[in-house]
Structure formats: C-alpha cells, structure tokens
Amino acid sequence: MKTEVILGTSSIEAAADLVKHRFIGFDGNLCGANAKARGVSATDTKSGQMCPINIVGEVLVESGGVITAGAAIASDARGRAVAAESGYLPQALNGYAIDAATGAGEFIRVRLV
16 A cells, blocks of 8 residues: 655645546646646545645655656646656656556656655
C-alpha cells in the first residue's frame, strides 16, 4: 500500500466536476497540459463545491503514461501525471515521481514542488 505524506491542504471551488488524485489548476479545473498545478485533488468533487487539494508533500496522483521513478512530472490535458518531456516549460514542473508507472491509470506518489 502506497502512503501519502500530506504536509499542506487547501481548498478551491471546483469550476467543473473534479476527479480525485488529479492535478488541479489555479482556475478550479483539471490542470491543463504542461500547466502549473495549484495542487492535487483529495476527493471527487462536483462543480461549484469546494474541493480539498493537497499542496505540499508526497501525494498520490493518477498517471497518464509510462513514468520512471525520479522523473520530473508535468500534467497532461486531463490533470494526470506524465513525465516532463524535453522542451517543457520549467515553470510547469509539478513534482518528481517517487514511484514508477508502466502506463496510464496507475497511482504513483509525487513529491510536489
């Protein structure tokens, strides 16, 4: 069982239905591709409700593809963790993978930055 080390939690009003363990943008939507996340959703949340988001620590994030442990992590267009590709914007870095993923739909720990 993977554990989380949550050192800070905040909240944001959901601008759309949000899925647990995904990157959330500063606008209350799922984080866009190569965008900076405000945090990671702690629960499934309906649009218009307040969503708790983890903003500091090592948290579970759903993967969007193959990731190696230690990789720099960015967001895909659905708020999932993906390995930052060459040429990504450094300000879009959302963390570093603690665990590896063999494909999309896995839950890995990411140390948020």
